[in-house]
Amino acid sequence: QVQLVESGGGLVQAGGSLRLSCAASGSIFSINTMGWYRQAPGKQRELVAVISGGRTNYADSVTGRFSISRGNAKNSVYLQMNSLKPEDTAVYYCKADLRTIGSLRSWDYWGQGTQVTVSS
Numbered sequence: 001q002v003q004l005v006e007s008g009g010g011l012v013q014a015g016g017s018l019r020l021s022c023a024a025s026g027s028i029f030s031i032n033t034m035g036w037y038r039q040a041p042g043k044q045r046e047l048v049a050v051i052s053g054g055r056t057n058y059a060d061s062v063t064g065r066f067s068i069s070r071g072n073a074k075n076s077v078y079l080q081m082n083s084l085k086p087e088d089t090a091v092y093y094c095k096a097d098l099r100t101i102g103s104l105r106s107w108d109y110w111g112q113g114t115q116v117t118v119s120s
Contacts, residue, residue, distance in 0.1 A: 002026035002109045006094050009114030016118075017082045022094030022111055024075040031098040032106055034077040036068065038090035038116075048092070049079060061087075084118045092116050 008020040020036065035050030049058045049068035056068050067080040077094065094111035 001100055002028065002096075002098065004094050004096060004109055004111035006092070006111040006114045009092060009116045011117045011119065012084055013119050014084060014086055016084050017080070018084065018116060020079040020081065020092055020094075020114065020116075022077045022096075023071075024096050024098065024109065027101040028075055029099045029101045029103065030106075031075055031096055033097045034070065034075075035095050036077070036079045037093045037095055038088075039093070039113075040087075040090040043090075045093070051077065081116070084116075086118045086120050088116060089118050090116060 003026055004022055004024050006022045008018060012018055033050055033052035036048040037045050038048050039045040047059055048062055049066055051068045051070055058066060065083045069078050091113040093113045096109045097106050099106040
């Protein structure tokens with residue numbers, strides 16, 4: 001029923017910028033939180049940024065460089081990434097904690113992931 005579609009990943013040089021987008025679709029009743037996670041080769045998946053009720057939280061490694069925001073249309077979330085570093089290279093995943101129509105509770109839904117590669 002629910003699908004999260006991501007876009008915006010790619011290859012960029014160090015110091016450059018990328019903007020990731022994620023849109024959730026389906027029989028959605030409400031969305032509690034949306035966020036971005038990333039997983040580098042050989043590393044565990046880690047939280048990058050999350051937004052809930054207008055409040056935002058960021059990993060220490062990206063604070064001041066990344067910005068998460070919610071869109072008004074299509075249950076979307078964005079991640080503006082500036083001053084990118086090679087260590088930001090990872091697969092970035094969109095996640096939504098949402099409740100579907102007719103459901104008694106919310107569940108986590110994940111996007112397919114999008115590759116971000118930052119060259120030195």
